[in-house]
Amino acid sequence: MAQLLKVHGSQNSFFILDQTKLQQPLSDEELVAFTKKITDPQNNILDGADGVLVVNKPVRAGAAAQMRIINADGSEASMCGNGLRTVARYVAERDSLTDFKVDTMNASLHVRKHEALAPGVPAFAVEISPVRFEKDALPYNNLGHDRLLDTPVPELLPGLRFSALAVPNPHLISFVSKEELNGPDLGELGARLNSDNPYFSDGVNVNFGHVLGHNALFVKTFERGVGFTNACGTGMSATSLAFALVKPNMVTFNEPISVYNPGGMVKTILHHNAGEYWIELIGNATFTHKLEISEDDLHQANLDITNTAETNEQQAYNDFVNNLPILEL
């Protein structure tokens, strides 16, 4: 029997599949078919998920594991911040580690166990890097600028200003009013830029940030390959850095920024060393269920789950969220 874990970071939810425990790892085609099926809420496996996090043996010297992230639509992303926290916890518990590196598509990233966010809410801190601003790093085209940093881009939406960052998955960011945050534009723009369009050939994660105060933000994200999500870790990290660059008087580097999101709250810390930016993302790594499935069924994307056990961690997470300040949004 193979084991799956249902997990979340700020209620951005995933299934973790540790391929090192399988007799035969899934092929890429099998991973895509399995991901599309298990994440689809219509298939009734714990309301689906935003993606599958695949744990493999490390591919670079010095790392403890490799993480791949397959989005719900079967596309593969180069990074996943909320997912990396949960994979960090999984590998930490599997291998008795507290501070180590995990390989992702473009980089080995430092992860470490962090003090709990609240009683019963385990937390991890993960490195988000490398950060790039050039249009080829996202990529985008036909927008008339080599970089977007608080730039009016009427081709995208008249009246808003945009920043674009790859961390290294691509993010488009706009700082908006409460009305704009709650209006239809985020969904419409996200859907437009993640279907055939002349600007973002690989799609893009779209984030609306709303400034709450000094080192405090609310971020809502329309995710590439997913749609609206409760939270996007790389999105909150990219939006935190854009916040500092666009509104420098509102942000202090090397100090925690509180980033609220529809699924809870994380902290980010911005760093700038030797000309490079990197971001630390700190937040919950919650395991809600353990599931069992046969290896044959995994390979055939047949969702015959033989056992599902709750971990009882979700109540502590709900208590943490219920104790957050009430935001008038």
Ligand SMILES: N[C@@H](CCC[C@H](N)C(=O)O)C(=O)O
């Ligand atoms: N939710 C993730 C990002 C997942 C990948 C994204 N959908 C993409 O395609 O880039 C996070 O927490 O960072």
